[in-house]
Amino acid sequence: MTKKTRISLVAIPDASLSTLHGLYDVLNGMAFLKGLDPSIPESAPFRVEIVGTDPGPLKLASGLPTETHRSIAEAGDSDIVIVPSVVLPPAGWRIGRYPALVAWLRRMHDRGAMICSACSGVFLIAETGLLDRRETTLHWSYAENFRRLYPQVPLRPEKTLLIAGERGQFVSSGASMSWHDLALYLIARQAGPTAAQAMAKFFALQWHRDGLGAYMVFEGRRDHGDAAILEAQDWLATHFSVADPVAEMIRMSGLTERTFSRRFSAATGHAPLAYVQQLRIADAKRRLERTAEPVEEIGWRVGYEDPAFFRRLFKRLTGVTPGHYRRQFQIPAFASGTGARGD
Structure with missing residues (x-):
């Protein structure tokens, strides 16, 4: 029997429900789509679970609840860790609120896991220091806040997907719905490009092949004091x-x-x-x-x-x-x- 790839989706109170559950549904979708397309493996290649600091119900940024399957203390090792997008307050991201998760992310990386972010989930990953001097992407509206907090991380918000690290172990997706590209990339990488193509067709997902420059809204900086x-x-x-x-x-x-x-x-x-x-x-x-x-x-x-x-x-x-x-x-x-x- 082929060993399943263990995927941990990180849930924190700031998380976006749509990204968290969307990733969960698409990555788990291969389990119930077998037989619809010959490229879909008979045995689902992923074991996906939602993890957090504590197990059980968790209210997300929208006020709607999700269920954390296991705590990070119970979860064991993961092959892929994904931090979904978070909703930032007007004051922006505050460093230091999730020290246990930051330490766990470092530990998973040291044990060989791929560390991924969907859009603004990269704020939490950047706290580990693992992204220093490695290009990453997120929603352009959060770019100024990110650069101020993590000036040592090169930021490319016009990019849809960025893969960094000596073994491609850091993957970041850009604005909002480009989590679709992240999900398809992981499927292609773990189960093959034809499986990713079949999933894209079934869910009507699209690769943002031209990047995110067309979506970006230009706002000139005006808080400079000159x-x-x-x-x-x-x-x-x-x-x-x-x-x-x-x-x-x-x-x-x-x-x-x-x-x-x-x-x-x-x-x-x-x-x-x-x-x-x-x-x-x-x-x-x-x-x-x-x-x-x-x-x-x-x-x-x-x-x-x-x-x-x-x-x-x-x-x-x-x-x-x-x-x-x-x-x-x-x-x-x-x-x-x-x-x-x-x-």
Whole structure:
């Protein structure tokens, strides 16, 4: 009999119910899908359980309960440990609340386990120090909080899935529903790519092959305390489409070009031109989502006279073409009230 891969899903009060139970259902799904597809093993390859500091009922972030099957003291060794996404309060993640779990994660890693995170679950894993100098990903809205707490962990929120470590033992998935990619990756790695494909078809899961750049919402940092740069940002918010906005900001600031560029980059984390491009592409994304304007006109409206350059820049910053973005994110006619069918 083939030995089952032991998977421990970590439950803490901050956890998201949908991610925790979604991972549980999909990874356990192979047990009841055998016979539907020849690529699904006859014997389920996974043994999945929910673990926590204590066994029994646990109320999650949504207020709904889950059941912790075993405590970490009782669970024994795991082959794969997954920390599902957590819901952060406005103040962000607080280090030091789960010392027993942090120590257990280190112990599981030392015994050879793969350590995985779904989105913001990486906050807990980062407390172990195991991710230092290893790239990871999570939801972009939590990126600033994460970088402040763990500056030694390189963060790539535009990435869907990142595998790190000398034996690929650290796996992180990015924003929200990219836990689908994590589940499919683990199935492919442990049971083979055809099994992952069968599970994706049955559950209608999709790989986020183009990354998460198209989903990200740009918000320029404004808590830097540099009044001159903040004034430039305020002006740029409504004038990003004018010709040469960087030169105009420099003129308005009264600073030299070199000084303005240095202070702008230090305050916002972006060079002035890169900041302008982010604002322009963010507006283009909204227009693609909400209007039927031709791509060339949208490019012109946000400040680009050359349609080819606009298309290239859009793809570089989002990972997809403007046309692909519109097909992916524009509300379909049946949902917007302009049509009755969802072809």
